[in-house]
Amino acid sequence: MARLFDAYIIVDWSAAEGKKTGEQSVWIGVAKRDARFRPAFESHNPATRSEGEALIRKLVSEAMRRGERVFIGFDFALGYPAGTAARLKLDGQPWAEMWKFLGAEVKDKPDNTNNRFAVANKMNRLMTDGPRPFWGAPAKQVQTWLSATKPEDAYAGTAEFRATEEAAIKGKQRPKSVWQMHGAGVVGGQTMLGIAMLSRLVDEWGPTVAVWPFGTGWRALAADDIAPLSVVVAEVWPSLMPQKPEPGEVKDETQVRTLAQHLLRLDEKGELGAQFAAPAKASAKLKAQVESEEGWIFGV
Numbered sequence: 001m002a003r004l005f006d007a008y009i010i011v012d013w014s015a016a017e018g019k020k021t022g023e024q025s026v027w028i029g030v031a032k033r034d035a036r037f038r039p040a041f042e043s044h045n046p047a048t049r050s051e052g053e054a055l056i057r058k059l060v061s062e063a064m065r066r067g068e069r070v071f072i073g074f075d076f077a078l079g080y081p082a083g084t085a086a087r088l089k090l091d092g093q094p095w096a097e098m099w100k101f102l103g104a105e106v107k108d109k110p111d112n113t114n115n116r117f118a119v120a121n122k123m124n125r126l127m128t129d130g131p132r133p134f135w136g137a138p139a140k141q142v143q144t145w146l147s148a149t150k151p152e153d154a155y156a157g158t159a160e161f162r163a164t165e166e167a168a169i170k171g172k173q174r175p176k177s178v179w180q181m182h183g184a185g186v187v188g189g190q191t192m193l194g195i196a197m198l199s200r201l202v203d204e205w206g207p208t209v210a211v212w213p214f215g216t217g218w219r220a221l222a223a224d225d226i227a228p229l230s231v232v233v234a235e236v237w238p239s240l241m242p243q244k245p246e247p248g249e250v251k252d253e254t255q256v257r258t259l260a261q262h263l264l265r266l267d268e269k270g271e272l273g274a275q276f277a278a279p280a281k282a283s284a285k286l287k288a289q290v291e292s293e294e295g296w297i298f299g300v
Contacts, residue, residue, distance in 0.1 A: 004226045004272055006068035007032040008263040009059060010236060010256040011052070012075050013197075015189030018112050019047040022250055026052040029256030030059065031264040039264055043253050050110040053197050060205065064230045071263060071272075073236030075255075076187060076194035077178045078211065079295035081159040087127040094293035095214045102192060103199035116189045117141040120181050133158040136182035146181070154179065162294040163286055167279075171300070173240065198233065205231055212276055212298070213291050220277040234276075234298045275299060 012027040014020070026046050034040040046052040056072070063070045078095070085094035090101060105122065108114040120134035124145035127133065131147040132154045142148050154160075158179070165175040181188040202209050208230040210216045216225065216232070226232065238255035241262060245254040266272040275298065278287055290296050 002223045003267045004069065004221065004223060005071045005232075005263075005267055007059075007063055007070045008260045008267070009056070009070060009072040010075075010238060010260045010263075011056065011073065012238065012252045012256050013052070013190045013194045014049070015114075015116065015186075015193055016112055017114075020112070021045050021047050023252060025252070027252040027256050028052060028055060028059075029253070029260045031257075031260035033264075039261065041257055041261060043257060045253070048110060048112045049108055049193060049197065050112075053201070057201060057204070060201075060231055064205075064208070069226055069229060070231045071234065072231060073234045073259065073263075073298060074194055074198065075236055075238055076191040077162065077295065078195065078198070078214075078233075078235045079162065079293050080178055081162050082289045082293050083158070084127075085293060087158070088123065089126070093214075095211075095295065098293075099195055099199040099202075102196045106192060106196035108193055108196065114193060116192050117143065117146060117181060119192060120188070121146040128157070132156065133179040134181055134188065136180045136186065136188070138182060141182075148182075150180075163289060164294065164296045164300050168237070168240075168297065168300050173237075175237075202233065209233060213278075213296055216276065218276075218278040218282070218287050218291050218296065221273045223273075225273075235295055237297045237300070240297075240299055 008031045010029045014026045016025055026049060028044040031041045044055055046055055060070055080098060085097050090097035105119045117137050121143040124131060124134050131145050131151055135147055135150045135154050137146050137148055160177050168175050176185055176187045178188050178191050180186045210229050210232050212232055212234045236259060238259045241258045243254050243258055
């Protein structure tokens with residue numbers, strides 16, 4: 001049975017300020033088959049996002065040179081709730097325009113200092129001329145259009161969650177909103193920084209990369225769909241998988257290993273392609289929303 005991919009890379013991104021390793025830092029897990037076709041795994045824990053981006057670029061470039069196909073999953077949202085691009089007055093395909101916007105606005109330096117709160121402040125000004133929908137900032141980062149705490153009407157005119165997060169909530173998971181920029185377990189900052197990074201990498205990789213479900217359609221993928229590609233990028237949520245840490249592993253390392261190895265096993269059994277499909281009850285309206293702007297968490 002033909003496998004869709006040769007390597008499975010899972011990236012646990014981070015919005016950490018300053019160099020950091022260990023828990024709550026960048027972890028990159030790679031599952032593949034060794035020279036004897038046995039499953040193998042390696043993990044990397046770069047101290048900065050800049051080092052992480054360089055490592056991802058290196059891993060994918062080497063795979064491309066070998067003619068290998070790579071699935072690479074990132075644990076941050078690849079899109080924003082429907083209507084965000086329109087409120088920013090961005091013309092064109094919503095998800096792609098959001099990526100271009102964040103790629104141009106976000107500045108993330110090699111030492112991990114960045115301007116994510118300033119970008120959230122600007123987006124609030126452009127979208128609502130008030131401290132919404134983005135909210136949350138440490139005291140020194142509070143700005144005219146960005147408050148420290150959640151305003152009572154934070155989501156007036158804006159959905160708090162994307163459809164995929166609503167689906168995860170029904171599955172008894174508890175995702176955070178992309179609009180929250182500060183606090184325990186938040187995803188707003190790493191989403192903003194992650195999309196800006198990915199916009200660079202996808203531009204560099206060119207036509208042999210597809211971002212699911214935007215560039216592939218929200219449908220099952222077969223070998224013929226993957227054959228012309230070198231890379232398929234997807235949004236993942238590693239904590240959806242049951243976790244069993246190995247000795248010495250921190251939580252983040254366990255998560256990237258568990259999901260990368262799970263994807264390798266699914267592909268070995270010929271079951272991975274079906275995971276790219278929309279749920280059976282997804283409406284045409286939802287499919288259009290997911291494919292054009294919001295994206296979807298792989299496996300939800």
